[in-house]
Amino acid sequence: MRPTGTAAAIRRGRRLAKQIQTQMSSSSNDSLDQAMAGLRGRSWSP
Amino acid sequence: MVALDTDVLLLAFAFQSDKRQPANTAFLKRVRATSPVLTIYNLMELLGQLSFNLSPAQLDAWQAWLLEAHQLTVIWPLAPDDMGTLSFRAEIVDRPFARMRAHRMSFMDALVLNLAERTPGVEQFVTWNARHFKNKSTLQILTPEEYLNQTS
Numbered sequence: 001m002r003p004t005g006t007a008a009a010i011r012r013g014r015r016l017a018k019q020i021q022t023q024m025s026s027s028s029n030d031s032l033d034q035a036m037a038g039l040r041g042r043s044w045s046p
Numbered sequence: 047m048v049a050l051d052t053d054v055l056l057l058a059f060a061f062q063s064d065k066r067q068p069a070n071t072a073f074l075k076r077v078r079a080t081s082p083v084l085t086i087y088n089l090m091e092l093l094g095q096l097s098f099n100l101s102p103a104q105l106d107a108w109q110a111w112l113l114e115a116h117q118l119t120v121i122w123p124l125a126p127d128d129m130g131t132l133s134f135r136a137e138i139v140d141r142p143f144a145r146m147r148a149h150r151m152s153f154m155d156a157l158v159l160n161l162a163e164r165t166p167g168v169e170q171f172v173t174w175n176a177r178h179f180k181n182k183s184t185l186q187i188l189t190p191e192e193y194l195n196q197t198s
Contacts, residue, residue, distance in 0.1 A: 001109075001119065001120035002113070002120075003113040003114045004114065005114075005117065009114040010115070010117075012110050013111050013112075013113070013114030013115035016107055016115070017111040017112075017116075020059055020096075020100065020104065020111055021059055021062060024060040024096075024099055032056060032057050032060070032061045032064050035056060035061075035095060036052070039052070039091060039095065041152050042152070043152040043155050043178050044175055045175065046053075046175045046176075046177065
């Protein structure tokens, strides 16, 4: 499963990624470490 | 070729104010040109985590905002059309269990490392949890910062 790598696809992908980043910045209450500890348990120890 | 762990992408999408974000962003920008990979297990873990905040339409567009935006290729145990021939027991039980016994590791960590190690061309695994993985894999384990320093 590979990216197409076309300029148009990359532009659209980055625009959508930016939207998600903006949306997530106002909705995430926990931290990366809390989120990863929830997913991986005791093995998350950065 | 570099394999990415879920945390690198989760940080990029969800935790903009994290102090690791500048290095994480610089890493993702640099690694883009090297055709980085993500295991199917990491992909599903990431989508599951983001499903709590994204709409169904946004989730449907994951190939755009993930693969195209970061030039990522998803790796599978076998080509997706050949998955019917995969040994479920070996992939989901035997290999992860052997790694858990040897290295004390979560199920997801074991699944991801097994697949990354068995994929031809993958030499490095990048994660902010590198300390946990060191000496537990045949791959070179690096944090995004270590990758940047190594390739500068």
